[in-house]
Amino acid sequence: MQHKVIDVKDVVIRFSGDSGDGMQLTGSLFADASAYFGNEISTFPDYPAEIRAPQGTVAGVSGFQVHIGSSAIYTPGDYCDVLVAMNPAALKSNVKWLKPNATIIVDTDTFDEKGLEKAGFQTSDPFTELKIKNRNIIAAPITTLTKDCLNSCGLDPKAGLRCKNMFALGICFFLYNMPLKHTEEFFNKKFSRSPELIDMNNRVLRNGYNYAGNIQAIADTYIVKPSKQKPGLYRNINGNRAIAWGLMAASEKSGRPLFCGSYPITPATGILEELAIHKELGVKTLQCEDEIAGICTAIGASYAGSLAVTTTSGPGLSLKTEALGLAIMAELPLVIVDVQRAGPSTGIPTKTEQTDLNQALYGRNGESPVAVMAPHSPSHCFVTAFYAAKHAMEHMMPVIVLSEGFLGNGSEPWRIPDMKDYPSINPPIVHKLEPDEPYFYPFKRDPETMVPRWALPGTAGLEHRVGGLEKNHKGAVSSDPMVHQQMVEERARKVELLAREIPPVKVIGAEDGDILMVSWGGTYGHMLSAESHLRSQGIQVGLAHFDYINPLPLNTEEVLKRFKKIIVFELNSGHFANYLRTKFPQFTYLQYNKIQGQPFIIEEITEAINNLLK
Amino acid sequence: MKFTPQDFKSDQEVKWCPGCGDHAVLAAIQRALPEVSEKLGYSHERYVVVSGIGCSSRFPYYMNTYGFHGIHGRAAAIATGIKVANPTLSVWEMTGDGDSLAIGGNHLIHAIRRNIDINIVLFNNRIYGLTKGQYSPTSQWGTVTKTSPFGTVEHPFNPGALAMGARGTFFARTLDVELKLTQEIMVEAASHDGTALVEVLQNCVIFNDKTHALISEKSVRADRTIVLRHGEPMIFGKEGDKGLVLDGMRLKVVTIGENGITKDDILVHNAEEPNHGLHMMLCEMTWPELPVALGVIRKVKDRTYDDMVRDQVIEVSDKSPIHCMNDMLRSGATWEVE
Numbered sequence: 001m002q003h004k005v006i007d008v009k010d011v012v013i014r015f016s017g018d019s020g021d022g023m024q025l026t027g028s029l030f031a032d033a034s035a036y037f038g039n040e041i042s043t044f045p046d047y048p049a050e051i052r053a054p055q056g057t058v059a060g061v062s063g064f065q066v067h068i069g070s071s072a073i074y075t076p077g078d079y080c081d082v083l084v085a086m087n088p089a090a091l092k093s094n095v096k097w098l099k100p101n102a103t104i105i106v107d108t109d110t111f112d113e114k115g116l117e118k119a120g121f122q123t124s125d126p127f128t129e130l131k132i133k134n135r136n137i138i139a140a141p142i143t144t145l146t147k148d149c150l151n152s153c154g155l156d157p158k159a160g161l162r163c164k165n166m167f168a169l170g171i172c173f174f175l176y177n178m179p180l181k182h183t184e185e186f187f188n189k190k191f192s193r194s195p196e197l198i199d200m201n202n203r204v205l206r207n208g209y210n211y212a213g214n215i216q217a218i219a220d221t222y223i224v225k226p227s228k229q230k231p232g233l234y235r236n237i238n239g240n241r242a243i244a245w246g247l248m249a250a251s252e253k254s255g256r257p258l259f260c261g262s263y264p265i266t267p268a269t270g271i272l273e274e275l276a277i278h279k280e281l282g283v284k285t286l287q288c289e290d291e292i293a294g295i296c297t298a299i300g301a302s303y304a305g306s307l308a309v310t311t312t313s314g315p316g317l318s319l320k321t322e323a324l325g326l327a328i329m330a331e332l333p334l335v336i337v338d339v340q341r342a343g344p345s346t347g348i349p350t351k352t353e354q355t356d357l358n359q360a361l362y363g364r365n366g367e368s369p370v371a372v373m374a375p376h377s378p379s380h381c382f383v384t385a386f387y388a389a390k391h392a393m394e395h396m397m398p399v400i401v402l403s404e405g406f407l408g409n410g411s412e413p414w415r416i417p418d419m420k421d422y423p424s425i426n427p428p429i430v431h432k433l434e435p436d437e438p439y440f441y442p443f444k445r446d447p448e449t450m451v452p453r454w455a456l457p458g459t460a461g462l463e464h465r466v467g468g469l470e471k472n473h474k475g476a477v478s479s480d481p482m483v484h485q486q487m488v489e490e491r492a493r494k495v496e497l498l499a500r501e502i503p504p505v506k507v508i509g510a511e512d513g514d515i516l517m518v519s520w521g522g523t524y525g526h527m528l529s530a531e532s533h534l535r536s537q538g539i540q541v542g543l544a545h546f547d548y549i550n551p552l553p554l555n556t557e558e559v560l561k562r563f564k565k566i567i568v569f570e571l572n573s574g575h576f577a578n579y580l581r582t583k584f585p586q587f588t589y590l591q592y593n594k595i596q597g598q599p600f601i602i603e604e605i606t607e608a609i610n611n612l613l614k
Numbered sequence: 615m616k617f618t619p620q621d622f623k624s625d626q627e628v629k630w631c632p633g634c635g636d637h638a639v640l641a642a643i644q645r646a647l648p649e650v651s652e653k654l655g656y657s658h659e660r661y662v663v664v665s666g667i668g669c670s671s672r673f674p675y676y677m678n679t680y681g682f683h684g685i686h687g688r689a690a691a692i693a694t695g696i697k698v699a700n701p702t703l704s705v706w707e708m709t710g711d712g713d714s715l716a717i718g719g720n721h722l723i724h725a726i727r728r729n730i731d732i733n734i735v736l737f738n739n740r741i742y743g744l745t746k747g748q749y750s751p752t753s754q755w756g757t758v759t760k761t762s763p764f765g766t767v768e769h770p771f772n773p774g775a776l777a778m779g780a781r782g783t784f785f786a787r788t789l790d791v792e793l794k795l796t797q798e799i800m801v802e803a804a805s806h807d808g809t810a811l812v813e814v815l816q817n818c819v820i821f822n823d824k825t826h827a828l829i830s831e832k833s834v835r836a837d838r839t840i841v842l843r844h845g846e847p848m849i850f851g852k853e854g855d856k857g858l859v860l861d862g863m864r865l866k867v868v869t870i871g872e873n874g875i876t877k878d879d880i881l882v883h884n885a886e887e888p889n890h891g892l893h894m895m896l897c898e899m900t901w902p903e904l905p906v907a908l909g910v911i912r913k914v915k916d917r918t919y920d921d922m923v924r925d926q927v928i929e930v931s932d933k934s935p936i937h938c939m940n941d942m943l944r945s946g947a948t949w950e951v952e
Binding site for chain 2: 032035036038229230231232233234235236245248249252257259261278279280281282283284286288289290292293296297298299300301302303304305306308322323325326330415416417418419456457458459460461462463464465466467468469476477
C-alpha cells in the first residue's frame with residue numbers, strides 16, 4: 001500500500017521501556033541516524049537511579065527523548081509526537097508527556113495480565129484507564145515478532161530477544177522515512193567480532209521496518225527534511241564528553257599535562273571515564289579513594305605543574321569544600337567541574353537541577369571567592385571547560401564549572417572546531433628569580449592582574465613553601481592583621497579582574513523594553529525557544545543568558561538597566577536572583593523557579609511571561 | 615650531588631616546644647638528604663616535603679626545599695598528586711598519628727595499597743598536640759586525656775600492622791632519640807621504590823610526656839627494643855644474648871646459651887620476604903612480652919603506581935593514531951555537511 005509522506009518541521013520521539021530494555025541505545029541510534037541524515041537534533045535521557053529496578057514496574061522505566069528538526073532546535077522537546085512504550089509501566093509513566101495526537105507504539109506482548117498488574121493498572125484496558133483518547137496506536141506483538149524473525153533464520157531467539165528494541169526502532173525509522181544504513185553500519189562495527197550479533201540486530205531492525213510498511217495502522221509517514229547547517233565536519237557530542245575534550249584542548253594549548261583526580265558520582269562519572277580513555281594525549285587520571293582525595297591529588301598535581309581537574313556532582317562538591325579553600329589560599333590553578341543533580345544530600349541523583357549555585361559561590365569558610373562559569377548546551381561544555389582551564393592557569397586560581405545532568409547526558413550535533421581557532425594559554429610559569437628576590441616569593445603578584453607566578457618543583461633556586469596558613473608575599477607564615485586583610489583583598493581582586501577578559505552578556509530578542517528574561521546554565525535552549533515562541537506571537541522580550549556568574553560580565557548592570565521588569569528563571573529556589581540582588585540591589589528581580597529535578601518546559605516560560613503581561 | 619645538612623635548613627625559626635621529639639627527626643632528615651642525594655643523584659630542587667595539619671606538619675617550613683603544608687589528613691593525597699604529576703620528584707610526607715590515622719586514615723591506606731613512590735614519615739606521639747592534648751588513634755587503652763577523662767575505651771591502631779594489611783612494601787620504625795638509626799632508615803626509605811612508611815615513636819613533652827619511655831629510656835632501650843637488619847639474626851639486649859625464635863605460631867624471646875639455644879637457632883631477618891606474615895608479627899611485638907621492633911621491618915620490590923601510570927601513557931600513545939586534539943576531534947563517528 002502507498003503511504004503519503006508528510007513534511008514536518010520537527011518531531012519529538014520518546015523511547016521508553018524497562019531499564020534493561022536498551023532504550024538509551026535505541027534512542028541514541030535514532031538520534032545518530034537523524035544527525036547523519038542532516039537533521040538538527042537534541043537528546044536527553046531520563047533514567048532511574050536503580051540500575052535494574054524491579055522489572056515491569058513504573059520505578060524501573062528508562063526513557064530517552066530525541067528531538068529532531070529541519071531547522072535549529074535548542075531543546076530535547078517538552079512533549080512527544082511519538083511514544084515507544086515497551087511495556088505497560090512505560091506507557092503509564094510517560095502518558096503525561098504525550099502531545100494530544102501523539103502516535104503510541106506498544107509491545108502488546110507485555111500488556112498481559114501480569115504486565116498490567118506490575119505497572120499498577122486496575123483494569124485490562126490501560127488506554128482507557130489513562131484516558132488516552134487518540135487512536136494513533138501501533139499495537140504490535142514486538143516480542144513475538146522478534147522471536148519469529150530470529151527463529152526463521154536459525155538464530156537463538158532467547159539470546160536475541162534483547163534486540164526487540166531494534167524492532168521498535170525499525171518501526172520508527174519507517175514512520176519517519178529514515179535510512180537504515182547508518183544503524184546497520186553501527187552494528188557491523190560494534191559487533192565486528194560476532195557476526196551472529198550483527199545478523200540478529202540487523203534482521204530485527206529490518207523486520208520492524210518492513211512490518212511497519214505492511215500493516216494498516218500506519219496511514220501516513222513523515223519526513224523531517226535535512227536542515228541547512230553551516231558546512232563542515234560534524235559529530236554528536238554530549239556535555240560530559242565535551243567537558244573532557246575541552247580540558248584536553250586546554251592542556252594542549254597550554255603545554256601543561258592534564259591530571260584528573262576524581263571519584264565516581266552520577267551524573268559526572270562520564271567525564272572521568274572519557275578522560276581515562278585518552279592516555280594517547282598524555283592524560284593522567286586517578287580514580288581516588290574519595291572525593292576529598294580527588295581534589296587533593298589534583299591540588300598536588302597542580303603544584304607540580306599539571307593542568308589539574310577534579311570532577312564531581314553536588315554531594316562531592318560539599319566534600320571538596322575544605323580543599324577548595326586550600327587551592328584558593330595556595331593560589332594554584334584548578335578546575336572543579338560540578339555536574340549538578342537534584343539535591344540536597346543524595347537527592348535524586350539522575351535528575352537535573354541548578355541547586356549548587358549557592359554552594360559554588362559561597363560554600364567555604366573564610367573569605368574565599370572563586371570564579372564560577374556555567375555551560376549552556378552540551379557542545380558549549382567544550383568551550384566552557386577550555387576557558388575555565390585557561391582562566392585557572394592564567395590567573396592562578398580555582399574555577400568552578402557548573403554543568404548539569406541535563407547537559408552532561410544530553411547531546412547535540414557539533415560542528416567540529418579547529419584548534420587553531422582557539423586562543424593560546426599562557427600560564428605564568430617562572431624559571432628564575434627576579435633581580436630583587438634573594439629567594440622565591442611565592443605570592444609576589446603581577447600588579448596589573450594580582451596574579452602570582454607558578455614555580456614548579458624541580459626548578460633550581462625557586463624552592464618555596466605554600467599551604468593553607470595565611471602568608472605574606474614572601475611566603476612566610478603571617479598572622480599580621482594588615483597582611484591578612486591585604487591578602488584577602490588581593491585574592492578577591494584577582495577573581496574580580498577576570499571580568500576584563502570575559503565576553504559581554506548578549507541580549508537576545510528585544511534590546512530593551514518591558515521585560516528581560518534572565519537565566520544561566522543549561523536552561524539556555526528552553527529560554528531561547530521560549531523567546532522565539534513569544535516573538536512569533538508578537539511578544540517582544542529580551543533574554544540575557546549568563547555563562548559567567550563570578551565575575552559577571554562588565555555590561556551586566558547596563559543590560560539590566562534597559563528593561564522595566566527583570567524575571568530570573570532558574571531550576572532552584574532563586575540562587576542567581578539573590579546573587580544579582582546583592583550585586584545590583586537597585587533593580588527588582590522577579591523569579592520563576594522550578595525544583596522538580598526536570599528541565600523547564602517551554603510553555604511554562606511563555607506562560608510566566610504572559611502572566612506578567614496581564 | 616654534594617650537599618650538607620645546612621643546605622636543607624630553612625631560615626624559619628623552629629617553633630616546636632623545647633624537648634619535643636620532632637627536633638631530632640628534623641635533624642635526622644636534614645642529615646639524611648645529603649646522603650640520599652649522593653646515593654641517588656638527586657638535586658636539591660627535586661625534594662618536595664608535604665604535610666597535613668598538626669605539630670609535625672609544620673615540618674615543610676623548616677626545610678629549605680619545595681614544600682606544601684596541606685590540610686588536615688590530606689597530605690597523602692596531595693603527595694600522591696605531586697608524584698603522579700611528576701614522578702622524578704622525591705616526595706616526603708610528614709604526618710602525625712591524628713593526621714594520618716584518624717582524619718587521613720583513608721588516604722594513608724590507599725597510598726600504601728597503590729604503592730605510590732613516596733616516603734611517609736609518621737610521627738607517633740599517641741596524642742593530639744596542636745589542639746592541646748586529646749587522645750589519638752594510637753593512644754593506648756585507658757589513656758586519660760582531656761577528651762577521655764576516665765580513660766580511653768578504644769583499641770589503638772598499630773601503624774605497621776595497618777601497612778601490612780594494606781599490602782605495604784616498606785615499613786620501618788624508629789625512635790626520636792635514635793638519631794643515627796632514624797637517619798639510616800630515611801636513606802633506606804628514599805631508596806625504596808614504592809610507599810615507604812616510617813613510624814617514628816616520638817615524645818610529646820607537653821601533653822604525653824614519656825609515652826614511649828618504657829622502651830626508649832637509655833637504660834632499658836637495648837633490652838626492650840630490637841633493631842632489625844636485613845640478613846642479620848634477630849638478636850638484642852644489653853649483652854647481645856637475647857634473640858627471637860618462632861614457637862609454633864608465635865614469636866618468643868630466648869636467651870642464647872640457655873636451654874641449648876645457640877646463635878644458629880635465632881631467626882634471621884628477611885625484610886625482602888614477599889609474604890608479610892612474619893613482618894606483621896614483628897610489627898605487633900610489644901613490651902613486656904616481646905621487644906619493640908625498630909629498623910626496616912619490610913622492604914619488598916613491587917611495581918609502583920606512578921611508574922605504571924606513566925608506562926600506560928607511553929604504551930597507549932605509541933599505538934594510537936591520535937597525536938593531537940585536531941586528530942581526536944575528528945576521530946570516530948563524524949559526518950560532513952556540504
